[in-house]
Amino acid sequence: MNRLTHAILEQNLPTVFTMADLKRLEPEDNARYCQMRRALALGDIIRLRRGFYALNRIFRKELINGHLLAHQFIPDSYISFETALRDAGWIPEFVFEIASVSSRQSCVISTEFARFSYTRIPQKNLFAGVEKFTHGLAYHWEAKPLKALADYLYVSKHPWNSLDPLVKSLRIEIDDLETLSAEDFNELEGNYEAACVENFLSGIRKELQV
Structure with missing residues (x-):
């Protein structure tokens, strides 16, 4: 040493x-x-x-937190997509990369620790529908489930406007979807200039009657 x-x-x-x-x-x-x-x-x-x-890990007092590292690499970003859905327990699959949304140009950062992807999604308010998670003096931002789904729809461009494809394609439980509140939808209202996202949010909100 x-x-x-x-x-x-x-x-x-x-x-x-x-x-x-x-x-x-x-x-x-x-x-x-x-x-x-x-x-x-x-x-x-x-x-x-x-x-x-x-x-080196033999000297470290704690494990490297990939979510904190994603924020350190690009501070104006938040964890989203399948990573956030998996963290929330909404999808069963193990996620092999830490996926984020950023206001910067899309990029991928590969390290020996993990693979980090950043996707640029234009929004009126980047952090609408996002939560702050603190770890001592450090922190990271992470999308709430509805925001993660909206980001997923923005990138995938699926013409979804009901709960059915979320259950069948993403294997999200209907019980989880029914936890979404009017506040969740209000936070994202008009935030994306993308018809596929607006149609999706409007369609599932109507179906959930919130």
Whole structure:
């Protein structure tokens, strides 16, 4: 274990850290970069992607939280699509990537830890229908189930306007769909400039009578 790794452990840095976080441990640039190169070569520190690092798992005090990492990579984003539906217990399938919506250009970030996808969906309010989840001093944003479904419809362009395809194609339980409230729909009203989404929201709201 080199000096930088020891300092990270002593100062209790976040599980995922940046070079800016390390500056307070070693303010001198050349010394910091030399120590970082040495730690990477030894395997004490791993590079998740450019600018983002973590200690080797043998030194970590906690697991890397993929949802927090998705937010750290692109802060103006929120977890959505099948990832959010799976987190909410609405779909049974295991999700192999962490899928998010962002106001930035769509992209995919592959790391040795997980695959992160970001899809740009134009909206009047990016965070309408989204919840904030806190983890100590850190946090991430995640779509509520109806928002995740609206995002799914925006991308898939399915001409769905009833509950039936949600049950048959996505295997969502009708009991879960019946938990949707008028507030859930009101949050998203007029948020998407896409007919397929507006028709979907209007159709299932009418069917649920909320």
